[in-house]
Amino acid sequence: xxxxxxxxxxxxxxxxxxxxxxxxxxxxxxxxxxxxxxxxxxxxxxxxxxxxxxxxxxxxxxxxxxxxxxxxxxxxxxxxxxxxxxxxxxxxxxxxxxxxxxxxxxxxxxxxxxxxxxxxxxxxxxxxxxxxxxxxxxxxxxxxxxxxxxxxxxxxxxxxxxxxxxxxxxxxxxxxxxxxxxxxxxxxxxxxxxxxxxxxxxxxxxxxxxxxxxxxxxxxxxxxxxxxxxxxxxxxxxxxxxxxxxxxxxxxxxxxxxxxxxxxxxxxxxxxxxxxxxxxxxxxxxxxxxx
Numbered sequence: 001x002x003x004x005x006x007x008x009x010x011x012x013x014x015x016x017x018x019x020x021x022x023x024x025x026x027x028x029x030x031x032x033x034x035x036x037x038x039x040x041x042x043x044x045x046x047x048x049x050x051x052x053x054x055x056x057x058x059x060x061x062x063x064x065x066x067x068x069x070x071x072x073x074x075x076x077x078x079x080x081x082x083x084x085x086x087x088x089x090x091x092x093x094x095x096x097x098x099x100x101x102x103x104x105x106x107x108x109x110x111x112x113x114x115x116x117x118x119x120x121x122x123x124x125x126x127x128x129x130x131x132x133x134x135x136x137x138x139x140x141x142x143x144x145x146x147x148x149x150x151x152x153x154x155x156x157x158x159x160x161x162x163x164x165x166x167x168x169x170x171x172x173x174x175x176x177x178x179x180x181x182x183x184x185x186x187x188x189x190x191x192x193x194x195x196x197x198x199x200x201x202x203x204x205x206x207x208x209x210x211x212x213x214x215x216x217x218x219x220x221x222x223x224x225x226x227x228x229x230x231x232x233x234x235x236x237x238x239x240x241x242x243x244x245x246x247x248x249x250x251x252x253x254x255x256x257x258x259x260x261x262x263x264x265x266x267x268x269x270x271x272x273x274x275x276x277x278x279x280x281x282x283x284x285x286x287x288x289x290x291x
Contacts, residue, residue, distance in 0.1 A: 059111075059150075059152055062152045062153075063091040063111075063150070063152055063157065064092055067098075067271045067272045068090070068091075068098075069171055069272060070087035070168055070169070072166060073087065073136065073139050073167075073168055074165070074167045074168070075143070076139050076140075079136065080132065080136055083289050083290075083291075084186060085130075086099065086101065086272070087101045087140050088271060089157075089170060091109065094108055094109060094110065096109045100137035100141060101129070101136050102128070102134055102137050103124040103137065105124040105125075106122065106123055107119050107122040115151060116148065117147055117149065117159070120145070121145055122144060122145075127197075140168065143167040144159070146161050147159040147161065147168070149161070149164070154172070156170065157169070157170040158170070173273075174272075175270045179209065180208075183206040183207070183288035183289070183290060184203065185203075185206070185286055185288050186287045188258045189261040189284060190257045194283070195284050195287060196254075198254065199219075199248075199254050202251050202254065203219070204217060204219055208227060212226050213225075213226060214226065214227045214262075218242060218255045218258055219254050220245050220246070220251055220252060221242040222242060222243050223241065224240070224241050225262070227265075229268070232269060234266065234267060234277070235265065236263050236265045237263065240259055240262065261285040265279065265285055266278060266279050266280040267282075274290075
């Protein structure tokens, strides 16, 4: 990854350095690798070509510091709203990242004074999903690259083309509290190639208590340990207690990998109803959704 301004803070969620592994067919979504997406100066892909000029005030800061969820996408009749298929966007210092509904994506963006914006072709992870979710994702990625204007308020964001046609409409998402939420894992770090989807008919959960306790279901067995946080930093105690039940080999392997990943946690981020745990290098250790 390059050294964009403030990248040490934003890169933890903006350009996740991992690859998913899935039993589903692999579908290439991005046109370039995530590692080469954001170029020097945070302007790769967005380029220096001017979008719509404006003499108005700079509204770009109003894009940042929020998680935006798509409620309308050009070419999509009804935007999917199920957990795990939501389309999101996070803007931060020239970097745009989020979920396309199936895959994580990253792009560069550039704003002009007032309401001008230009977004590069997104690059994404290589997961496959339900046909309707994949179709929606492709429509969303296509819409992003056509955007030339934006309109933003405290609660909504709209991307438009140069004719003023709405391409994507978003609503701001309030982040879910870490504590008191039952988090269900979507994927875990398998210790080999990065994040891997959970085995069929299995579940991993995490409950972070206000007393510093962490407990849940590791797949077959219940587990418990302790954790601490400071800002977006998190530390999970390596002394993890668990019951001693046996189960299918693939699920036992999943459980072992998940429990081994937890103590490596260095940071956490919450994007709407999604929780990400990452190690000190920024590699994803676990992805959860709030239930």
